Amino acid sequence: MSLLYPWFFWASCGVAAGVAALHLISWELREPVPFPTLRFVPEREVIAAELNFRLSDVKLLLLRLAIVLLLGLALAQPFWVAPDSEARVVLVDVSAAVARDDAWRERVDEAAAGADTVIAYAEAPRRIEADALDAAFAAGDSAPLALAGNLSAALAAAIREGELLKNQAETVSLTILSPFPLAGFDAATNRLRTLWPGPLETLRVPAAEAADMTEVLGATSLTLHWDGAAGPSGESPWQLRAAPDRAEGMLTPVATLIAPFERKWQLADPDAPGLRVIANWLDGAPAAVERIEDGVRRTFLGFAISDEDNVALRPSFERFHDWLDDPARVHSGVTPVDDMELARLLQSDPESAEEVDPEETEIRITPAAPWVLLLAIVLALAEPALRRVLADRRELTGDSP
Numbered sequence: 001m002s003l004l005y006p007w008f009f010w011a012s013c014g015v016a017a018g019v020a021a022l023h024l025i026s027w028e029l030r031e032p033v034p035f036p037t038l039r040f041v042p043e044r045e046v047i048a049a050e051l052n053f054r055l056s057d058v059k060l061l062l063l064r065l066a067i068v069l070l071l072g073l074a075l076a077q078p079f080w081v082a083p084d085s086e087a088r089v090v091l092v093d094v095s096a097a098v099a100r101d102d103a104w105r106e107r108v109d110e111a112a113a114g115a116d117t118v119i120a121y122a123e124a125p126r127r128i129e130a131d132a133l134d135a136a137f138a139a140g141d142s143a144p145l146a147l148a149g150n151l152s153a154a155l156a157a158a159i160r161e162g163e164l165l166k167n168q169a170e171t172v173s174l175t176i177l178s179p180f181p182l183a184g185f186d187a188a189t190n191r192l193r194t195l196w197p198g199p200l201e202t203l204r205v206p207a208a209e210a211a212d213m214t215e216v217l218g219a220t221s222l223t224l225h226w227d228g229a230a231g232p233s234g235e236s237p238w239q240l241r242a243a244p245d246r247a248e249g250m251l252t253p254v255a256t257l258i259a260p261f262e263r264k265w266q267l268a269d270p271d272a273p274g275l276r277v278i279a280n281w282l283d284g285a286p287a288a289v290e291r292i293e294d295g296v297r298r299t300f301l302g303f304a305i306s307d308e309d310n311v312a313l314r315p316s317f318e319r320f321h322d323w324l325d326d327p328a329r330v331h332s333g334v335t336p337v338d339d340m341e342l343a344r345l346l347q348s349d350p351e352s353a354e355e356v357d358p359e360e361t362e363i364r365i366t367p368a369a370p371w372v373l374l375l376a377i378v379l380a381l382a383e384p385a386l387r388r389v390l391a392d393r394r395e396l397t398g399d400s401p
Contacts, residue, residue: 004077012072023061070376079366087169093149093178095122099206121154122146148183155192173199179207222297227304228265238265247281255316265302
């Protein structure tokens, strides 16, 4: 037998010890002895009652101990499981970041074989039957796929399923099949991992190629258009300023460039749909924008840099230029993390477990608990009757308690 909340039972043992002590320690009243005269009474302190260490009312004591211990056992939520039994929960990433080929299906089938619960997750997790994987995945193929599976939501669903399986097995293990893209992690992932009490296994599956993710990513390549140049469509988001001027610097996502720039371009339509500002001049005006055209992320820069310009040699500009040319900027969210980073993101943090709000913990009731509680109530109702029977018997026989 195992207990979900064993501290309730240990607390009842402490209460039971107190009950036993009350039956062991009692005050005994002395019987009066008649004397014919006070002349023979010794001059000493009169003791009408004395402390007595003697077990009394054994039957009543046993009944009260049974009531207290059964109440503690009911609150502790007892359940019976086979020794060394194990239940398994399997999380399967079905987002666009996964290369869903035949090899992937074989790994999923192998991991799901014998699993108690299989959960497929992309944006939101959903429970699927292990013997109906084909139908479940076929239904999922027709729905729009998320860029990367939300691992935090999947872990929360696995924790709920694991709580239900605790009544059926001594150990509940978790297996996660995913390429583990960076976009699948968030601030809650590590804390939720800490809340999983059993073994956890990660099985890395191949990631999808960027060329196969155009619909989700929006773009799988990028191009740069300097100094107000137009794209292949012949349209440029820039127009010439009425009076060119100079800017003293630029703010970018990776560096701040402090240098004089000739500023002769301005946005033709700042509210154009699909246009996103990625760099600003120091006065807040847009310096670089981008939009997606025909699966290509096109970056339009409202300035020019020559090879002779000192700005091009500065480390801050080199960082900015490398960032502009980096293909990972197109699909950084679906890039799988390496094994070391995965171990860090999924490490167990005891401090996070201690920070869990008790109000968030759901009290579970095992099947045996109501019956144990019912037995305790029946015995509690019988206690007054037994106490009266024992009292009447003492009155008839004249015995002390």
